[in-house]
Amino acid sequence: MPKYTDVLDLIKQRKPQHALPGAAYSDADLYRQDLEQIWHRKWIFAGHTFELEKPGQYLTLQIGDYPVVVVRGKDGSVRAFHNACRHRGSKVCTEEKGKVAKLVCPYHKWTFELDGKLIYAGNMGPDFNAADHGLIPAHCEVVHSYIYVCVAKVAPDFEKFRSAVSPFIGPHHLEDCKVAFEAHLVEKGNWKLVFENNRECYHCDGTHPELLKSFVENVSVQGIGGDEDPELAAHWSACEAAGLASRINMDPEGQYRMTRIPLSDGASSYTMDGKPAVARRLDRSGVDNIGALLYFNYPSTWNHFLGDHALSFRVLPQGPGETVVTTRWLVHKDAQEGVDYDIERLTKVWIATNDQDRRLVEGAQVGVTSPAYQPGPYSPLVENGVNQFVDWYCEVMTRRLTEAASSVL
Incomplete structure (x- = not known):
């Protein structure tokens, strides 16, 4: 019989506002249930x-x-x-x-x-x-x-997500795009560590100098709310007046979120100088600087949409301690390489950022699997996003493992 109760007991060891126990990132039985209860059942x-x-x-x-x-x-x-x-x-x-x-x-x-x-x-x-x-x-x-x-026999409802995400990504006209560049990165870490790393920028100051040329995390959009600051509210209002949905749309169950944030002063794209990497814009809003639209949908993707290009990220587990992350740089289908964009300029920031994140994830994997590891508390100031992800994970797994254990009694 599957070890539903053993895995459930492991997940229940997690304290509120704390990281998961170390075994959650390496235990073979828990990984098996990650697949069966999440990856084999979600979109x-x-x-x-x-x-x-x-x-x-x-x-x-x-x-x-x-x-x-x-x-x-x-x-x-x-x-x-x-x-x-x-x-x-x-x-x-x-x-x-x-x-x-x-x-x-x-x-x-x-x-x-x-x-x-x-x-x-x-x-x-x-x-x-x-x-x-x-x-x-x-x-x-x-x-x-x-x-x-x-891959489930019966798929969960998709229409709620479609209705929620469409107003945000529709105005970026991705149907008129192409993949300018694609990169696969194998990270020697559990898929949950990959997503945890993505959901906070506590680590950014000391790790991502290229990204911080343009990106500024706003704690009000990390995942569980927060007071709107004037700059964010003004950015939302300007973009929404031009037809770009921008204010936080968070799934009540915590699985997905969309929102738009401003970039650093003077920056409009993820480049070393903050200037556009692609001559052709994707949106038709008429707003000079739309910042970055961010959307995630657990467990497999996070995304960034800018005025000149977009990035889609796909996460796929390959084992308890290995995850492959695929990044696609998306540009207008009529944009010509060498004329409208340069591949190195387009990709430099996120190629560097992805590799920096890989090293962080791999270091965390080594640490959390140490017998001496004890989960620490999340920062209430800058780690609400990662806490939101772990809350979502624990809620989904607890509910489904409880149902599974009851069904075999």
Whole structure:
């Protein structure tokens, strides 16, 4: 029987406003339940529709135990399938990305149409019914170019999130974007440490000199409220008057949040001089400096939208102590490299910031797994965001593990 109660007891050791116990970042049973109760049940960010511009273009990802392929069909629809052949389970699409006419299993050449139907299976005899052996679909939803997939048999409601996020990201016209650059970073740390690090800037002064050329964290938007300061209120009002949703929209259950913040004085983009990295703007608001729209959706993504470009980040666990973070720099589809933007200038700040964060996460992983580690308190001034994330995690896991334990009694 799964060790639901043992894992639940471990999570309940966490004190309010404190970090999780060290075993939460390394225990194999807890990691298994992270997958089963969160990753295998939530909507997970996969990629963007403009990465699959033409029929037959696909991307793959691994969501816990589940290999998934997302493909553009001949009818233009974007669909997700479990990336396992219906014959003997081989991965059908073995590359990270590609373009194919059909989905052909490399093992025995079973061939599937782009909508998942099996159209060829050699040497299976006259009684074989191909209609019974199509690829198994996974749930797939799209909101303003963002592709989300869910591997659960029954997916949670997506419409509440769609309604909440659309007014914020819609005006940035991501459907007219392309990926200018993509980077994968393997961090030797638990996925929760990766997100905890993202949800606070307590560490920024001593770690992120490139980012702090433009980024200024506002504690009023960390996750649990806070008084509006005049600068933030004025920024919100100016952006909203131009049609850009800006004020905090926080999911009542704490899973996602959207808000817009001003950057440092004179900065309008994440560059070393604060000036735009791309000549073509994404929004059409007419506001010279819209700051940065920030949105996260646990457990798999955080995002930054600026006037000249956007960044999407995808988090995927690869084990109790390993996480891969994928960053995509998004620019207008008609922007030309070398003319409208320079790759080094566009990417320098976040390539440096990501690697700095990797080192912090890896150092934390070593520390929290020490037998001597004792969880410390969060700062009530600058760590409300990380506390919000850990609260969300503990609430979700406690509820679902309690339900799971009750179901097997």
